[in-house]
Amino acid sequence: MGGQMFEVGSKLGSLRQVTLSLDGLWMLVDKDKMLATAFLVGFLAWAAMILGKFILEGIQRRNLPPGPWAWPIVGSLFSLGPLPYKTLRVLAKKHGELMYLRLGSIQSVVVSSASMAKEVVTNHDLQFAYRPTKLFGKLLFNSKDIVHASNGPAWRHLRMICTSQFFTKKRLASYEATRTFEIHTLMKDILRKSSSEDCVVNLPFQLRNTSTNFISQMVFNKRLFVEGEESNVEDAKRYQKILKIHFSSYAIFVVSDYIPCLRFITKLQGIRGKFQQIADKIHKKMDEIIDINGHERRRIDANHKQDADRKKDFVDLLLETTSHDGKGTLDHETVRGVVMDMLFAGAETQSSTLEWAMAFLIRNPGVMKQVQAELDGVVGTERVVQESDLEKLPYLEAVVKEVMRVKPGAPIGINHESREPRQVAGHYLPAKTRLIFNIHAIHRDPSVYDRPDEFDPTRFLSPGKGNVPTGQELFQLMPYGAGRRICPGMPLAIVNIPHVLAHLVHSFDWSLPAGQDHRELDMTEKFDGVTSPRLHPLHLIPHPRKPAFLYK
Numbered sequence: 001m002g003g004q005m006f007e008v009g010s011k012l013g014s015l016r017q018v019t020l021s022l023d024g025l026w027m028l029v030d031k032d033k034m035l036a037t038a039f040l041v042g043f044l045a046w047a048a049m050i051l052g053k054f055i056l057e058g059i060q061r062r063n064l065p066p067g068p069w070a071w072p073i074v075g076s077l078f079s080l081g082p083l084p085y086k087t088l089r090v091l092a093k094k095h096g097e098l099m100y101l102r103l104g105s106i107q108s109v110v111v112s113s114a115s116m117a118k119e120v121v122t123n124h125d126l127q128f129a130y131r132p133t134k135l136f137g138k139l140l141f142n143s144k145d146i147v148h149a150s151n152g153p154a155w156r157h158l159r160m161i162c163t164s165q166f167f168t169k170k171r172l173a174s175y176e177a178t179r180t181f182e183i184h185t186l187m188k189d190i191l192r193k194s195s196s197e198d199c200v201v202n203l204p205f206q207l208r209n210t211s212t213n214f215i216s217q218m219v220f221n222k223r224l225f226v227e228g229e230e231s232n233v234e235d236a237k238r239y240q241k242i243l244k245i246h247f248s249s250y251a252i253f254v255v256s257d258y259i260p261c262l263r264f265i266t267k268l269q270g271i272r273g274k275f276q277q278i279a280d281k282i283h284k285k286m287d288e289i290i291d292i293n294g295h296e297r298r299r300i301d302a303n304h305k306q307d308a309d310r311k312k313d314f315v316d317l318l319l320e321t322t323s324h325d326g327k328g329t330l331d332h333e334t335v336r337g338v339v340m341d342m343l344f345a346g347a348e349t350q351s352s353t354l355e356w357a358m359a360f361l362i363r364n365p366g367v368m369k370q371v372q373a374e375l376d377g378v379v380g381t382e383r384v385v386q387e388s389d390l391e392k393l394p395y396l397e398a399v400v401k402e403v404m405r406v407k408p409g410a411p412i413g414i415n416h417e418s419r420e421p422r423q424v425a426g427h428y429l430p431a432k433t434r435l436i437f438n439i440h441a442i443h444r445d446p447s448v449y450d451r452p453d454e455f456d457p458t459r460f461l462s463p464g465k466g467n468v469p470t471g472q473e474l475f476q477l478m479p480y481g482a483g484r485r486i487c488p489g490m491p492l493a494i495v496n497i498p499h500v501l502a503h504l505v506h507s508f509d510w511s512l513p514a515g516q517d518h519r520e521l522d523m524t525e526k527f528d529g530v531t532s533p534r535l536h537p538l539h540l541i542p543h544p545r546k547p548a549f550l551y552k
């Protein structure tokens, strides 16, 4: 019985066990079910979200600005030609003032009118104050300079240093004697050439030297180009070489800059390694030229007698400045990057603008005569031009404006980029859209300018009358860009360009080398990615006018 009882008991026990284990199983099954259900719901919600996003993006994409048909993968990358701003102007006539463009897999919009530039800068400037990253720029500057840095505390800090310490009215005024010295040196050189047998002046070469010297003296207290001084010839040669390498490297097309998923091609080509070598070479040579370490030694060595009276240059100021996070001073890479910005962005733009100005004056002898007549009237012929004369020369000012309208120093500016999606002028622009201001097209906006392709300085003499700029020129004439990214060097260029031009035409008459007719002067340009200098350097023969003999 006991045994039976045990048997029954054990049976009951095992039954309970079975029941218990079944309960557990059910519980397990329930848990799994719950998990499975939760997973399914989660998955469906996620899928719905993705689908919703996809559909929404699809709808929004339909609201992209109009633009040209684009090839698969490469988009419009190879349809823009060697002068992209000209092609884009033609395309904008068909597709509109805000035009969508796919370059590889990069989404871009192109602004082609003054009113659209105003809309974008006024309402979306902050969102588009970022910069896209390109391989060579990244290796050369590590995005620590001003041009390549994206909108952020470090970039804002550098801009603030530029505006509050470097390009201030007071500091610019303190360099007036330096600028005057450079211009007089240029004029004396031209005068010397005019009496030599080979009296043809290679104008862009001379102007590039002068523009570089303006900047190099302000930035690191050195004249990069000194005629006949052996000690400087090496620096100058090194610098010329750097410039050449720098611009030719930017001109190399890098697949991964436009189609990131084809990064392996860039790898296979070994471009990264080559670029790194070039960047290292440029860094080394720039370090020798700028001599940041020498500046640093002088800064630390307060008793450095030799330099006690030396005026602080921009590198001195940068080395003294606290970094944006307040953790120390600016590092070597940042200082070098900013100096390279000033030289590369500042010298070429100024010299090519001046070269174009002279080309337009040669092609338009009537305009040349009028500029000279104005100068003779205001300055006379018994002295040379001074900076203080500039404000009394409205015709000269109009000529400079018209030259910069027709041949802006950087016809397509420098690309901006957004971080977030944005509605602009009723159109949807996805995150990371590149923004291109086609300054070339904006300056030929037919709703602002009559006969936009003609060179006519008088359009700037009677603002407000008829179909001419109204004096509200900010977006109608924007060779320096606009908004937060506007060129910080503008205050310097605004003085330098008319000043040099005034000296050139007040002190000399100019003619083309024998056999060339001014009416046939070739005005073709080339585009190096940022600036658009003349394809054929301008060579001219100087004929001294009376003031030319007054340079001491």
Ligand code: HEM
Binding pocket: 146, 147, 148, 159, 215, 341, 342, 343, 345, 346, 347, 349, 350, 353, 408, 409, 410, 413, 414, 415, 479, 480, 481, 482, 484, 485, 486, 487, 488, 489, 490, 492, 493
């Ligand atoms: C004819 C003379 C010049 C022209 C036409 C010119 C034009 C421009 C343009 C269009 C930009 C791009 C603006 C943008 O991103 O929207 C720019 C940026 C810049 N320019 Fe100039 N520039 C000139 C002279 C100078 C000079 C003399 C310097 C310095 C010495 C300079 C330094 C810079 C720098 C550092 C930037 C980058 C600004 C930033 O990214 O925040 N430029 N310039």
